[in-house]
Amino acid sequence: xxxxxxxxxxxARLRLERPDFTxxxxxxxxxRGITALFGPSGCxxxxxLRALAGLDRAQGLVVVNGDVxxxxxxxxxxxxxxxxxxxxxxxxxxxxxxTVRGNxxxxxxxxxxxxxxxxxxxxxxxxxxxxxMERRPHTLSGGERQRVAIARALAASPRVLLMxxxxxxxxxPRKAEVMxxxxxxxxxxxxxxxxxxxxQDEVARLAAHLVLLRAGRVEAAxxxxxxxxxxxxxxxxxxxxxxxxxxxxxxxxxxxxLTTVGFSGGQLQFASAGHRQPGQPLRLRxxxxxxxxxxxxxxxxxxxxxxxxxxxxxxxxxxxQVMVAxxxxxxxxxxxxxxxxxxxxxxxxGLPLWAQVKGVAVLG
Numbered sequence: 594x595x596x597x598x599x600x601x602x603x604x605a606r607l608r609l610e611r612p613d614f615t616x617x618x619x620x621x622x623x624x625r626g627i628t629a630l631f632g633p634s635g636c637x638x639x640x641x642l643r644a645l646a647g648l649d650r651a652q653g654l655v656v657v658n659g660d661v662x663x664x665x666x667x668x669x670x671x672x673x674x675x676x677x678x679x680x681x682x683x684x685x686x687x688x689x690x691x692t693v694r695g696n697x698x699x700x701x702x703x704x705x706x707x708x709x710x711x712x713x714x715x716x717x718x719x720x721x722x723x724x725x726m727e728r729r730p731h732t733l734s735g736g737e738r739q740r741v742a743i744a745r746a747l748a749a750s751p752r753v754l755l756m757x758x759x760x761x762x763x764x765x766p767r768k769a770e771v772m773x774x775x776x777x778x779x780x781x782x783x784x785x786x787x788x789x790x791x792x793q794d795e796v797a798r799l800a801a802h803l804v805l806l807r808a809g810r811v812e813a814a815x816x817x818x819x820x821x822x823x824x825x826x827x828x829x830x831x832x833x834x835x836x837x838x839x840x841x842x843x844x845x846x847x848x849x850x851l852t853t854v855g856f857s858g859g860q861l862q863f864a865s866a867g868h869r870q871p872g873q874p875l876r877l878r879x880x881x882x883x884x885x886x887x888x889x890x891x892x893x894x895x896x897x898x899x900x901x902x903x904x905x906x907x908x909x910x911x912x913x914q915v916m917v918a919x920x921x922x923x924x925x926x927x928x929x930x931x932x933x934x935x936x937x938x939x940x941x942x943g944l945p946l947w948a949q950v951k952g953v954a955v956l957g
Contacts, residue, residue: 679746822925858921
């Protein structure tokens, strides 16, 4: 039976001690969509993934949808090959002597037909690799190889798909090629995906749930949109600070190449070359440095978007700058402005404002 979105089905309590590092985490992760493990290098992201997979022998408990993979209190330990998982590494590591079809069939052959929950056609469609099926890995781009590696992992109908920085080895154009397919996994799979990354833009675009790790421990966990806007967390500070707006496409103007998205706080328009279907769910990323604030609705401006907001909190964010946490009818936003601007506007919690965002600055 498919679990409702947000239902915790992965319960993991893991402790792993090494001479210079201790991992000690307790996780309750959703049963659908992408959960990101995020944090600086050395914080324990890959250690968590390897412990869940049974590749590293941590102490504790791992339960996936009622199936106990590890329970040290009961002396239970399942080896990796019995855990029913898919694992995608930074490098695709495809079998060079096989075609794309042969690589994916390898994953299928290891699984009895009765246990196949992800059809080959579904994996091929989700990853857009239909035209590549008869080609050999050496003829593929880096982005194409990684998409095939993901399809091969899905072909085994895993209970959980683990992804360890799958875009880290790709250059910017190849990352841009793969990202829409990873977004498709968020919408098209009924299995949980645990995604390790140190890139904040990937996390904001892909993950519905976020676990922030620091020095081997969980610093915070919850919906990505909420954690990105919390001023008590490092994600909400600095030049990369951004928030996620979850909405629905209302219309697309092909002449001006502008898409209009409705969300709880109103509407946002952004420049978009591709056609977006009305009714399509869409996650937009709005960087704090691209948000300006006004006391009254702007008039005669080139800035397309003006959203009514209220100030939640204000905090210093570098020399002469502040970060302003905002609420747009339930959607959190951030604005990074100068200290002088904050003083001129008289910013204080509860103050009504207008948040302005350039259409070319919204990332969809």
